[in-house]
Amino acid sequence: MPHQIIDNRTRKLADEINQQLEYTEKAKIAVGYFFLSGLESIEKRLQEKEPDGSFQIKEVRLLIGNVSNKSTIEELARGYRRLNTISKELERQNYPKSRERQIEVLKALNDVRDVISDVEQNDENQRLIQLLHQMIVEQRLKVKVYVKSRLHAKAYIFDFKNPQPQSKGIAIVGSSNLSLAGLTNNTELNVYVHDNGENHDELTRWFDNLWNDAEDFDTALFQEMAESWAIRPTTPYEIYIKTLYELVKDRIEGTDDREFLWQNEITEALTDFQNKAVKIIIGIIRQYGGAFASDVVGIGKSFIGAAVVKHFSITENAKPLIICPKSLEDMWRNYNAEYSLNAEVLPMSLLRESISEDDEWNLLVSDVKYRDRDFILIDESHHFRHQSPERYKILQDFMQTGNKKVLLLTATPRNKSAMDVYNQIKLFHTSDTTIIPINPPNLKDYFKKIQDKNTPTSEAKNLFRSLLQFILVRRTRQHILKWYGFDSKTHLKVDP
Incomplete structure (x- = not known):
């Protein structure tokens, strides 16, 4: 068996994801950042159809973090804050109030707005934004924002179209965000996690727990894209x-x-x-x-x-x-x-x-x-x-x-x-x-x-x-x- 390490040197993460999507019915992705460039690498796979005309990939669940202006515990420690200050910040991040959760979602929306407005306005980027927009319309893309604490883990979990008892799917976990740099250019360290009857269930359970504790982002993202230069016609x-x-x-x-x-x-x-x-x-x-x-x-x-x-x-x-x-x-x-x-x-x-x-x-x-x-x-x-x-x-x-x-x-x-x-x-x-x-x-x-x-x-x-x-x-x-x-x-x- 070849080695299972993906570092963007000998093996590109984008190539590995595309390979796994060929056999995938549903995908779950947890990353810290949302970048339009990351979609470009997997765009074709997301649009492939079955002989009956239905989409091969039925659903993608994208869980993103929002680290903008968020103080990490390490940053507080480096600032020589007292221990109780660090504990209070940790408690605040783990148990945020509803108002704080709403503000974090709005910050994430502002980040997305910046991404959409700052990218070069060309045919390629317009096509990518339109694809995201269409996938939400088709209910194939579901997006949530995790606001309790910094979402540092990165995981790409693939559910096979034809699962077996000992092989329900496969996953890649590591350091790469869903971005052009993370999928192809940066020196990263990711590894395959094969199913053995338990691994896939455990990773799915991990993802679902975070997903259920995250804030819905579909509607906000949909409206932001609908009003963007890529969707809304300019007179x-x-x-x-x-x-x-x-x-x-x-x-x-x-x-x-x-x-x-x-x-x-x-x-x-x-x-x-x-x-x-x-x-x-x-x-x-x-x-x-x-x-x-x-x-x-x-x-x-x-x-x-x-x-x-x-x-x-x-x-x-x-x-x-x-x-x-x-x-x-x-x-x-x-x-x-x-x-x-x-x-x-x-x-x-x-x-x-x-x-x-x-x-x-x-x-x-x-x-x-x-x-x-x-x-x-x-x-x-x-x-x-x-x-x-x-x-x-x-x-x-x-x-x-x-x-x-x-x-x-x-x-x-x-x-x-x-x-x-x-x-x-x-x-x-x-x-x-x-x-x-x-x-x-x-x-x-x-x-x-x-x-x-x-x-x-x-x-x-x-x-x-x-x-x-x-x-x-x-x-x-x-x-x-x-x-x-x-x-x-x-x-x-x-x-x-």
């Missing part, structure tokens, strides 16, 4: 806008006088003062990740917000989420339909209703409709001026996943305390360290200075205004009449 108009934007963005970014590259019903309906606000807000969001639109009541903040959402949807392919009071839900759904904002609309009340008895389930992180949304508009954001309500924590947990941009609409960002504004800022500015030009360059310290009883009232007001000038747009009716008004008799623009 000629979108290509035109994107090309034009890339050609001239250096000339239009950083100036408040830039014009929109796209024109439709919403931009044509904007008044001059609304148009000006939209452009300023876009610049603030690009620079700091979020902004307040705080014009007084009746100026059209919602319309301004809709135009900003539309801009980021077109120019950055953003996936908007609009969170609003229940009383405004119909208005936003109408805006969404009329102006094709491509947004999901969520009433604030559902955030409160999503809180389960054990306080662990998070609608925004759990529901596939919301969890990959990356441009968030919050209408009447003053409802989130306190950190104590549970819906604030639900929203904050969601904001901390991925790179989200935020627009806050409110005519009253501050009620009684400057901390009302601080708490809203923290929804898009999760770190206290800031590039906003304030001194000290730390939001928490800056607001402490504003709130300090020893700070004179006039100085506190100036500090507060100094911050808001960088992140907030607010005009009164008098301001708008002065700078944008027309004389009712002459119909000429008023001279300020």
